Amino acid sequence: MTDPVRLSKCVIELTGCSRREAELYIEGGWVTVDGEVVEQPQFKVEGQTVALLPGATPDPQEPVTLLLNQPAGLSFEAAQRVLNPESRWPEDRAAVRLLRSHFARLTTTLPLQPGASGLLVMTQDWRALRKLNEDANKLEQEYVVEVSGTMLDKGLDRLKRGIKVKGQDLPPVKASWQNETHLRFALKNPKPGLIAAYCSAVGLKVVGMKRIRIGGVPMGKVPVGQWRYLVQAERF
Missing domain, CATH: 3.10.290.10 (RNA-binding S4 domain)
Structure with missing residues (x-):
């Protein structure tokens, strides 16, 4: 022995x-x-x-950034539990060797709107985190919002000009119809509940919403509950 x-x-x-x-x-x-x-x-x-293994090198591991299509209603801790080798998007083409250490020491910022699903950034990279925090008010976030009800007359124009709700001014926002039941919103650093307030102000009720882009980085076709790596060429 x-x-x-x-x-x-x-x-x-x-x-x-x-x-x-x-x-x-x-x-x-x-x-x-x-x-x-x-x-x-x-x-x-x-x-x-x-x-x-063949090709082994004693090089320090670069920090990674993961892009999770987060299911609606999860806390950050619950979202972390979704991340594992099996939930990596099979079509992820990032040239990254998957390591279990990639799921440790992750931090997030720019939280989703309450009740929303979609793009959540989880990173080990202090450079990516600093970029997202420092440029939060500059980075456009895009949401697709499923709604019910009938929009008020010229509702889109009202949203684009800015609208007052209960004495509070909501700033102008980029909004357009994707189809009969889904709106697209593009806005910068939205406060929690802001998109629901916009919809309510023009007679609509939010059924569900999904964030599909932050700055220049889209969620892409990653299914809910799966993730992919941020590739080197992508920039927020």
């Missing part, structure tokens, strides 16, 4: 690398134990076979 050995020590013995390089190999998803990838340097090995 041999005592369990840390995986990082096994990698050092296998490659002759430094401790830090061993940790980077492991955290990068390049190390297997009996054929299964293990990403924890402290994992205990008891006689199993440790190997490196």
Whole structure:
């Protein structure tokens, strides 16, 4: 019987690398134990076979940004539980090696309107987070809103000019019909409940809403409950 050995020590013995390089190999998803990838340097090995995958490099992992098509009504904590390797959109073409560490240390900003589904940004990247926070009042958010009822006469014009509700002025907003039951709204950093207030002001009731874009980044065809990576060419 041999005592369990840390995986990082096994990698050092296998490659002759430094401790830090061993940790980077492991955290990068390049190390297997009996054929299964293990990403924890402290994992205990008891006689199993440790190997490196082809092309392994001890490079630091870049922080990632995930774009989740969030189901309506979930808290941030519940939305995090939706994220896993199995819920990645099968058509995601991002050239990113999926690692379980991509689901750790995620932060979000620009929350959805109450009751809405759609694009939620979850990121490890401080640069993306700073961009979203600092430019929140500049970045246009686009929602598709399902409504019921009959719009007041010239309701779209009223929305585009700005409208007063119970003594409160609602600013002008870009609004257009997508079809008979769905409106598109494009607005910057909307306060919670603002879209519902716009709809109510012109005689409509919100049935459901979905955020489909933040700045230059669209949700795309990702189904509800699935996610994709933000690719390098995309800019908020």
